[in-house]
Amino acid sequence: MALLSLTRLDRxxxxxxxxxxxxxxxxxxxxxxxxxxxxxxxxxxxxxxRSAGCAINDFADRKxxxxxxxxxxxxxxxxxxxxxxxxxxTVVLMLLALGLVLLTNPLTIALSVIACALAILYPFSKRxxxxxxxxxxxAFGLAVPMSFSAVTSSLxxxxxxxxxxxxxxxxxxxxxxxxSDREDDLSIGVRSTxxxxxxxxxxxxxxxxxxxxxxLIIAGLMATRGMFWFIGIGIATxxxxxxxxxxxxxxxxxxxxxxxxxHRIGAVLFIAxxxxxxxxxxxx
Numbered sequence: 399m400a401l402l403s404l405t406r407l408d409r410x411x412x413x414x415x416x417x418x419x420x421x422x423x424x425x426x427x428x429x430x431x432x433x434x435x436x437x438x439x440x441x442x443x444x445x446x447x448r449s450a451g452c453a454i455n456d457f458a459d460r461k462x463x464x465x466x467x468x469x470x471x472x473x474x475x476x477x478x479x480x481x482x483x484x485x486x487x488t489v490v491l492m493l494l495a496l497g498l499v500l501l502t503n504p505l506t507i508a509l510s511v512i513a514c515a516l517a518i519l520y521p522f523s524k525r526x527x528x529x530x531x532x533x534x535x536x537a538f539g540l541a542v543p544m545s546f547s548a549v550t551s552s553l554x555x556x557x558x559x560x561x562x563x564x565x566x567x568x569x570x571x572x573x574x575x576x577x578s579d580r581e582d583d584l585s586i587g588v589r590s591t592x593x594x595x596x597x598x599x600x601x602x603x604x605x606x607x608x609x610x611x612x613x614l615i616i617a618g619l620m621a622t623r624g625m626f627w628f629i630g631i632g633i634a635t636x637x638x639x640x641x642x643x644x645x646x647x648x649x650x651x652x653x654x655x656x657x658x659x660x661h662r663i664g665a666v667l668f669i670a671x672x673x674x675x676x677x678x679x680x681x682x
Contacts, residue, residue, distance in 0.1 A: 400473040404456055404487060405449035411658055412448050415571065416538050418664025419564035420444060423545035425671050426556060426621055429680035436502070436548050443498045444541065450491035451517040451537070457484040458521035466582040468654075488518075505547040513540035528594035531576065535568030556620045563613035570606035570638070571660035573599055574645050577653040600646060607638045614667070623671075624678040630670020634663045 402408045420440055424432040431437075456463065456474045463475035473479040492514055499510040516537035523530040539561045546557035569591070576583070576592035576599075583593050592599050611631055618627045637659065645656035 400478040401487065403471075403473050404453050404479055404484060405491070406452040407445075407449060411661055412452065413445055414661045415568070415664060416448050416541060417441070417444050418661075418668055419539065419560065419567070420541035420545055421668050422564075422671055423542040423557065423560055424549065425668075425675060426560065426617065427546040427549035429621075430675040432545075432549055436545075439498045439501055440541070440545060440548070443495050446491050446495040446498070447513070447517060450488045450495065451520070453484045453487040453491065454518050455521040457481055457488070458524075460484070462586050462588065465586050466579060468579060468582075468650075499544075502548045503551055505551060505553070506544050509540055509544045509547060513537055513544065516540065524588050524590065526589075528589045529591055530589065531569045531572040531591050532565070534572050535565035538568050539564035556617055559613050559617045559620065563610050563617065566606045566609040566613070567660070567663075570603045570610065571657050573603050573606070574641070574653050574657040574660075577645060577648065578650045578657065581650075597648075600642065603642055603645070607635075607642070611635050611638075624674050626670050626674035626677060630667050630674075633670070634666050637663050637666065 406412060424437060424440065456472055459469070459472075460474040460481055463469040463472045469475060474481060474484060495514075496510065499507050516533060520530060520533045520537055523533045527533070542561040542564050543553050543557045546553055573591045576590035579588075579590075580592045582588075583590060591602055595602055611634065614631050614634075615628070617623075618631070641656040641659040641663075644659070645653045
């Protein structure tokens with residue numbers, strides 16, 4: 399049970415938030431259903447890398463998690479696991495993920511090294527920058543160019559448009575997450591967009607959402623996608639507005655619920671994209 403808690407496999411929301419942009423990218427890159435081996439590699443890799451990221455996050459936060467209400471029962475904070483356990487778990491999971499990536503191509507392998515470095519850097523960035531959400535967004539977003547490189551052995555412009563969309567989306571939902579911890583973070587000196595911006599936090603979220611959906615529209619136009627994709631963006635925008643309104647209370651529970659609700663945004667966009675390719679097929 400302690401290892402499940404360390405890797406958050408009992409709380410898979412992070413897996414989904416990493417999974418959705420990767421799936422968007424695979425479908426865009428393959429112009430429909432991607433090769434099943436690539437789909438399997440990236441899906442399992444998502445689980446492994448997110449779990450490794452949680453383990454290294456708990457190692458980095460081992461001295462402060464016990465002072466934060468939401469994290470005081472994490473296994474390193476309670477002593478159920480040791481820092482050495484967390485480091486060993488991180489190494490094993492990263493090596494397993496690397497083994498999967500070695501089944502792809504050199505470009506994807508090179509990108510995976512950068513993604514791994516950012517995933518390890520993220521929990522420590524909360525000590526040195528007020529915008530660790532950007533580091534998280536870059537780490538999560540690199541699954542997008544990796545998907546394109548695995549399918550097409552190239553990095554077209556649309557891959558970077560989708561990368562930027564994934565990054566800005568992560569800034570939006572992780573700011574909600576930071577808002578739920580704001581009071582504890584302020585008391586112990588952890589930095590985030592929420593602690594830096596105060597009551598301008600929701601302005602940042604609104605801007606990040608606007609950038610996200612604007613970039614997704616551009617990606618759809620670049621790939622000459624059809625009606626379903628753009629309807630999906632419309633529905634996702636309504637869902638985002640609902641989560642923004644929920645978080646406007648700035649109650650910790652509401653902010654956490656708004657963060658969790660972003661799973662539905664990613665799912666709607668993926669379903670819309672699949673339906674779009676099924677109905678219209680690849681671009682002419």
